[in-house]
Amino acid sequence: MIADFDIIIVGSGPAGVSAAFPLVEAGLRVLMVDGGRRPAIQSPEMDFLSARANDTEQWKWMVGKDFHALKFGDAVSPKLRVPTHGYAFDGFAEFNNIEGKNFTTVGSLATGGLSNVWGCGVARFSAAELAAFPFPASELEFSYASVSKRMGISGKADDDLSGYFGLDEYSQPPIPMDTLHMCLSSRYLSQRKKLNAQGFRLGRSRVAVLSEDASDRQACNFSGNCLWGCKRRSLYSAAYDLPELRRHKNFSEFSGFVVDRLTRYGSNWAIEGKDASCQGRQSITASKIVLAAGTLATTRIALKALNYRSSVPVLSSPTAAFLLWLPRLLGAKRMPGFGLGQLSFTLTLRNNITAFGSTFATTGIPLSEFALHVPLSRRYGLTLMRDLLSSCVVGNCFLPGHLTAANARLRGGESLIVSGKYNDEVTPLMDEAARELRKSFWRLGALMLPRSFTVGHPGGDIHYAGTLPMRKSPVVGETSWLGELKGLEGVFVVDGACLPTLPEKSHTLTIMANADRIGRQLSHYIQP
Amino acid sequence: MRIAVTGATGYIGTYFASLALKRGHDVTSVSRGKPPSHASAWIPFDLCSEKPVELPADVRVIVHLAANTADDNDLGEAREVIAAQALIKAAQNVGAKFIFVSSQTARADAPTAYGRIKWRIEREVLSAGGWVVRPGQVYGGELRGLFGVLAKIVRHLPLLPAFAPAPKVQPIHVDDLAEGLLRIVERNDVPPGVYCLAAPEPVSFARFLGEMAHSRLRCWRGFVPVPVVAINALRFVLGESMRTRLGVERLRSLFDLPAMDTASDLEQLGLVLRPLRSGMHPSGSNRRRVLLREGRTLFTYVLKEQPDNIALRRYIHAVEQLRGGQPLGLPQFFLGNPICLSLLNEAAWASKAMATEFAWRLDAATLLVEASPSGACHFLAVNRAHGMGSRLLSMMGALVCEVTWLVARVFLFPVIRFALRHERVDS
Numbered sequence: 001m002i003a004d005f006d007i008i009i010v011g012s013g014p015a016g017v018s019a020a021f022p023l024v025e026a027g028l029r030v031l032m033v034d035g036g037r038r039p040a041i042q043s044p045e046m047d048f049l050s051a052r053a054n055d056t057e058q059w060k061w062m063v064g065k066d067f068h069a070l071k072f073g074d075a076v077s078p079k080l081r082v083p084t085h086g087y088a089f090d091g092f093a094e095f096n097n098i099e100g101k102n103f104t105t106v107g108s109l110a111t112g113g114l115s116n117v118w119g120c121g122v123a124r125f126s127a128a129e130l131a132a133f134p135f136p137a138s139e140l141e142f143s144y145a146s147v148s149k150r151m152g153i154s155g156k157a158d159d160d161l162s163g164y165f166g167l168d169e170y171s172q173p174p175i176p177m178d179t180l181h182m183c184l185s186s187r188y189l190s191q192r193k194k195l196n197a198q199g200f201r202l203g204r205s206r207v208a209v210l211s212e213d214a215s216d217r218q219a220c221n222f223s224g225n226c227l228w229g230c231k232r233r234s235l236y237s238a239a240y241d242l243p244e245l246r247r248h249k250n251f252s253e254f255s256g257f258v259v260d261r262l263t264r265y266g267s268n269w270a271i272e273g274k275d276a277s278c279q280g281r282q283s284i285t286a287s288k289i290v291l292a293a294g295t296l297a298t299t300r301i302a303l304k305a306l307n308y309r310s311s312v313p314v315l316s317s318p319t320a321a322f323l324l325w326l327p328r329l330l331g332a333k334r335m336p337g338f339g340l341g342q343l344s345f346t347l348t349l350r351n352n353i354t355a356f357g358s359t360f361a362t363t364g365i366p367l368s369e370f371a372l373h374v375p376l377s378r379r380y381g382l383t384l385m386r387d388l389l390s391s392c393v394v395g396n397c398f399l400p401g402h403l404t405a406a407n408a409r410l411r412g413g414e415s416l417i418v419s420g421k422y423n424d425e426v427t428p429l430m431d432e433a434a435r436e437l438r439k440s441f442w443r444l445g446a447l448m449l450p451r452s453f454t455v456g457h458p459g460g461d462i463h464y465a466g467t468l469p470m471r472k473s474p475v476v477g478e479t480s481w482l483g484e485l486k487g488l489e490g491v492f493v494v495d496g497a498c499l500p501t502l503p504e505k506s507h508t509l510t511i512m513a514n515a516d517r518i519g520r521q522l523s524h525y526i527q528p
Numbered sequence: 529m530r531i532a533v534t535g536a537t538g539y540i541g542t543y544f545a546s547l548a549l550k551r552g553h554d555v556t557s558v559s560r561g562k563p564p565s566h567a568s569a570w571i572p573f574d575l576c577s578e579k580p581v582e583l584p585a586d587v588r589v590i591v592h593l594a595a596n597t598a599d600d601n602d603l604g605e606a607r608e609v610i611a612a613q614a615l616i617k618a619a620q621n622v623g624a625k626f627i628f629v630s631s632q633t634a635r636a637d638a639p640t641a642y643g644r645i646k647w648r649i650e651r652e653v654l655s656a657g658g659w660v661v662r663p664g665q666v667y668g669g670e671l672r673g674l675f676g677v678l679a680k681i682v683r684h685l686p687l688l689p690a691f692a693p694a695p696k697v698q699p700i701h702v703d704d705l706a707e708g709l710l711r712i713v714e715r716n717d718v719p720p721g722v723y724c725l726a727a728p729e730p731v732s733f734a735r736f737l738g739e740m741a742h743s744r745l746r747c748w749r750g751f752v753p754v755p756v757v758a759i760n761a762l763r764f765v766l767g768e769s770m771r772t773r774l775g776v777e778r779l780r781s782l783f784d785l786p787a788m789d790t791a792s793d794l795e796q797l798g799l800v801l802r803p804l805r806s807g808m809h810p811s812g813s814n815r816r817r818v819l820l821r822e823g824r825t826l827f828t829y830v831l832k833e834q835p836d837n838i839a840l841r842r843y844i845h846a847v848e849q850l851r852g853g854q855p856l857g858l859p860q861f862f863l864g865n866p867i868c869l870s871l872l873n874e875a876a877w878a879s880k881a882m883a884t885e886f887a888w889r890l891d892a893a894t895l896l897v898e899a900s901p902s903g904a905c906h907f908l909a910v911n912r913a914h915g916m917g918s919r920l921l922s923m924m925g926a927l928v929c930e931v932t933w934l935v936a937r938v939f940l941f942p943v944i945r946f947a948l949r950h951e952r953v954d955s
Contacts, residue, residue, distance in 0.1 A: 052904035059842060062899035067846045070892050331919035334908050367907040368895045376930050377870040378890055379829055383926040386909050387919040 013113020016292035026523030035109025036256030043229025101419035104459035112239025121506030161203025199348030205341030226339030315401030315466035401502025535593030539673030626658035664698035664726020698726035701807035743808035826893035
């Protein structure tokens with residue numbers, strides 16, 4: 001039997017498109033399938049502050065016509081409440097039959113996947129972090145470069161985190177900081193030695209956001225709409241890579257198809273599933289399958305195909321968030337500005353564990369998000385936060401993924417149950433991080449507001465990885481150095497699921513580089 | 529199923545027929561004239577005629593609502609009974625359920641012919657194994673039937689009589705009555721018999737008229753006490769025909785209206801009646817109005833100024849779409865003084881669920897207020913004086929207010945707790 005395609009890639013997110021480029025460029029017949037959800041609500045036309053001051057219809061993108069923001073009032077992150085992002089999360093858990101038990105499970109059926117809503121943090125894994133990968137670290141070198149150039153990365157700076165991020169050779173200049181961050185940054189330079197001795201290092205955030213125009217995307221203009229949807233497409237989304245892929249005649253797309261099952265047909269594979277309009281089941285064949293549906297969805301498809309009933313580990317970074325107040329800047333005027341990470345820090349904790357985090361402007365975030373947590377009656381809590389927030393920045397903090405003891409298991413052969421909690425180490429580590437960050441930022445002239453350091457819910461980081469890790473000699477439930485699932489010859493995992501480790505730093509770029517690497521390798525093995 | 533309805537064009541009939549259609553039933557109108565709309569079929573029938581009625585074989589239920597309500601009952605008492613007998617026969621011929629809508633006045637020795645006729649028909653229906661429904665004082669919806677007559681009186685008289693001793697009525701909204709009837713039609717577990725459908729707690733007739741003036745007609749009416757003895761005396765002075773023409777007989781039937789025990793029947797049908805104030809509102813419910821006031825209170829509390837009505841409408845929609853749409857029941861005091869919401873804390877509410885619901889609504893109001901230009905102005909401090917001094921002052925002000933309210937909250941806690949548990953807005 002001749003298969004419909006040489007390769008089917010399941011998912012059009014960062015991993016899917018990264019694997020697709022080398023395969024398509026090698027002339028293989030590639031089909032990409034995805035859930036096909038597209039944005040339904042227009043992002044604000046004006047910059048954030050003008051839109052807020054003038055747009056009488058702003059509730060449509062702030063709350064949503066269906067009151068999206070109120071419906072998801074309990075969601076772990078403000079991002080999950082943003083109506084314009086609703087499409088990116090919509091239907092994922094139901095269609096993929098994934099359920100979290102004390103664990104936040106988020107994924108996407110959107111074209112471009114979760115990269116439609118990501119924080120754009122990028123970093124390279126160090127040689128030590130790549131030590132557990134079953135191939136030489138140098139093999140990723142080329143892929144890091146090619147993926148970074150395609151995405152457009154900014155933040156190049158000769159600072160204390162240059163080595164940590166390791167991306168300066170491919171980066172554009174950083175996006176200018178706002179007054180608050182400039183203040184922190186300049187204080188850091190004078191306190192640097194003392195802070196470094198305490199294990200605290202500060203530098204510009206490296207983000208997949210353009211600071212210089214590209215052919216079809218524009219540089220950041222400080223509209224402040226990062227959280228709400230950037231009309232200029234300055235923030236990278238895998239969806240922006242699709243037009244380039246579509247230029248190739250050997251690239252096909254089936255949007256609105258959720259894969260449910262893999263079936264072997266002789267030497268070929270078929271993906272089976274429902275199309276989005278529920279018109280009935282479909283089956284498409286290929287000689288190789290590349291799974292890039294996002295860690296959780298990929299894990300479910302793989303475990304189902306393997307008929308694997310034991311649990312597999314899930315790596316997920318424990319997170320926390322905090323609020324910093326710069327008293328010197330109290331009463332500063334609200335200015336439009338970049339809404340994603342402006343400064344990042346690393347902090348060395350006990351047992352040589354590193355915490356990583358970034359700080360953000362508060363302007364683009366609804367005041368309600370903060371006021372809800374102030375232990376004052378609402379009326380005065382709002383006044384207080386209104387006066388305070390223009391001189392505040394929010395920060396987040398991530399710990400390495402192995403500190404979450406979580407696992408995923410198929411229940412009844414159908415639904416994927418993800419459950420887990422933080423390791424016992426996390427509480428003392430987070431306490432230490434809170435203490436050290438309070439001290440370090442105090443040196444930078446910023447007060448960590450009391451009770452603001454909040455540890456997130458397990459899974460709330462949405463950095464899932466390592467369910468089907470790549471190993472030198474994989475057993476069932478693991479993958480080879482090519483991401484090929486042990487026991488399912490011809491099925492490759494290229495997303496977060498195949499990472500053997502999850503450090504505290506942003507892992508998206510590494511997922512993409514690894515997908516690119518696997519795509520390149522596969523293009524040598526398969527004859528068009 | 530196919531339902532034949534007599535009097536389908538009347539006050540109750542119109543509401544019943546449209547509800548039945550909405551539930552997917554076929555409604556056949558059994559009446560003198562062809563009905564203007566809603567009914568899908570028509571069978572001629574006249575209360576005065578003695579001609580036998582023939583129903584289509586697929587009629588499953590007949591609801592007999594038609595009655596002569598004119599004061600001068602020209603038909604003669606027997607005519608209506610004969611017509612009813614013909615209908616019962618017709619129902620038996622096709623094996624249909626027979627439901628007769630009677631009256632609270634139905635009694636063998638009722639003062640009006642109306643009440644006596646209803647009594648006689650009831651006997652016929654019950655002996656044929658049918659259902660009898662005695663509604664209380666029907667009100668709401670279009671100004672028709674007795675409700676329409678009363679509305680006309682209230683509108684035209686600047687002063688209304690408050691009879692003493694006060695006669696009591698048991699109101700039921702016309703939509704609730706239609707619902708009750710339809711439940712008897714649809715359900716198979718309701719045994720034949722007499723069903724009394726009305727508010728279990730009677731209200732004075734004056735309160736009923738006052739509520740009508742206030743909520744429905746939006747006017748103020750004074751009441752003058754009128755002793756019932758005086759009306760009775762009038763009865764002796766006036767002749768028989770004058771008595772009927774002036775409606776004195778009808779008043780007498782109001783005075784000796786037997787109280788009905790309706791609670792068990794309502795429970796049997798699972799029928800929950802709307803409160804009088806809610807039902808008297810022109811829309812048939814003041815739920816939205818109460819929600820609007822609740823929203824305005826929350827918004828004003830958050831924004832420190834009057835919100836615009838468009839934003840408030842969003843609050844109502846949000847509560848309807850996501851929280852079932854019922855008002856919280858904030859005591860009147862808070863509705864008038866939004867700033868005092870600072871006095872409420874979790875422990876003050878009657879239950880944890882109420883406290884959670886209040887918190888949800890306050891959060892929703894906060895976000896909805898924020899997502900507007902005036903909210904942006906207030907929350908982002910756009911177009912406001914900035915600078916360290918003014919911000920510091922404003923923050924200090926907020927903290928002083930907070931402490932003040934905190935103290936007030938501690939001292940007033942028992943009062944607030946009592947208010948939240950006992951005083952509920954009629955919603």
